[in-house]
Structure formats: structure tokens, C-alpha cells
Amino acid sequence: xxxxxxxxxxxxxxxxQTSKGTISVVDRNIKALIAQKxxxxxxxxxxQKVATxxxxxxxxxxxxxxxxxxxxxxxxINLGWISGVKRFDPSLVILAAVASLESIFLSLFILIxxxxxxxQSERRADLTLQISLLAEYEITRLIxxxxxxxxxxxVAEANEPELEExxxxxxxxxxxxxxxxxxxxxxx
Numbered sequence: 001x002x003x004x005x006x007x008x009x010x011x012x013x014x015x016x017q018t019s020k021g022t023i024s025v026v027d028r029n030i031k032a033l034i035a036q037k038x039x040x041x042x043x044x045x046x047x048q049k050v051a052t053x054x055x056x057x058x059x060x061x062x063x064x065x066x067x068x069x070x071x072x073x074x075x076x077i078n079l080g081w082i083s084g085v086k087r088f089d090p091s092l093v094i095l096a097a098v099a100s101l102e103s104i105f106l107s108l109f110i111l112i113x114x115x116x117x118x119x120q121s122e123r124r125a126d127l128t129l130q131i132s133l134l135a136e137y138e139i140t141r142l143i144x145x146x147x148x149x150x151x152x153x154x155v156a157e158a159n160e161p162e163l164e165e166x167x168x169x170x171x172x173x174x175x176x177x178x179x180x181x182x183x184x185x186x187x188x
Contacts, residue, residue: 051112
């Protein structure tokens with residue numbers, strides 16, 4: 001946890017130094033996201049690290065190639081296509097058992113990895129929601145302030161009904177309720 005705080009503070013200090021053509025805020029945000037991802041990887045326990053490594057390895061093209069070669073060799077030998085080589089699984093029952101066990105364990109590793117990824121996704125969705133709500137609040141305040149300044153300056157558009165509606169706070173609970181009502185009314 002302390003490493004994560006040090007990394008975030010280091011990134012904030014270095015946010016002034018940006019790439020050519022990059023806005024310092026964007027640069028800082030990119031660095032913060034990278035630091036967050038690294039921190040999440042560091043915080044994984046050993047079981048999660050093993051599950052992630054196995055999932056990554058099994059979902060790669062080298063893994064596909066290894067399986068193709070392994071199964072092809074197994075079949076060529078056990079179907080008797082090579083004379084002089086003794087068949088050790090003529091009914092291919094052992095191959096089926098190995099494939100079944102591999103499938104069971106790979107499924108478990110994938111589920112462990114997906115559960116961790118889902119938790120990360122939920123945290124990011126919560127963060128996105130909080131940022132969106134904050135942005136909506138700030139924009140509403142800016143509209144209200146601009147509308148008041150426009151009235152003082154005598155700008156005709158300051159009295160538009162749409163501005164009055166936009167300057168009202170949006171209650172997330174009401175939006176969700178309205179969304180649910182529309183979903184119930186619309187056909188599947």
C-alpha cells in the first residue's frame with residue numbers, strides 16, 4: 001500500500017513533465033491509471049497470480065500449438081499409424097480422461113480470474129459513476145452561474161426554458177427509476 005502511495009505521489013510530481021503535445025492533466029491521468037493497474041497486480045495473492053498466469057498461458061497461441069502437437073502425436077501413436085511403436089491408449093480413454101481433467105482445472109482457473117476481473121470492473125464502474133455525478137453537478141453549477149451572469153448582462157438567451165431545466169440538479173435515483181419504467185414498457 002505504501003508503494004502505491006509513493007508511486008501515485010511520484011506520478012503527480014512528474015505530471016508537469018509531459019510528452020510533446022499532451023495536456024498535463026491527461027498525462028497525469030494516464031500515469032495514475034498505469035500505477036493503479038500495477039498496484040492491483042501487486043496486491044494479488046499467490047493463488048490469484050497462479051490462476052492469472054495459467055489463464056494467460058492457456059489462452060495463447062503457443063498453448064494451442066502445444067495442444068495440437070500433443071493430441072496429434074497421441075492419436076498417431078494410439079491409432080497405430082506408426083509401425084513398431086507400441087500403442088499405450090488404443091481406446092483413447094486415457095486421452096479423454098486427461099482432456100476432461102484439463103478442462104475442469106482450466107475452467108476453475110478461468111472462473112477465479114474472471115471473478116477478480118469482475119471485482120475490478122465493478123470498482124471502475126463505481127469510479128466512473130462517481131466522476132459522472134461530480135461532472136454533472138459541476139456542469140449544473142456552471143450553467144446556473146452562466147445563466148445569472150447572462151441575465152445581469154441582458155443576454156436574451158438567459159431566459160430560455162431549456163436553461164432552467166438544465167440548471168436543475170439531476171437525482172440519480174429518479175433517473176434509474178425512470179429508466180426501469182421505460183424498460184418495463186418497452187417490448188423485449
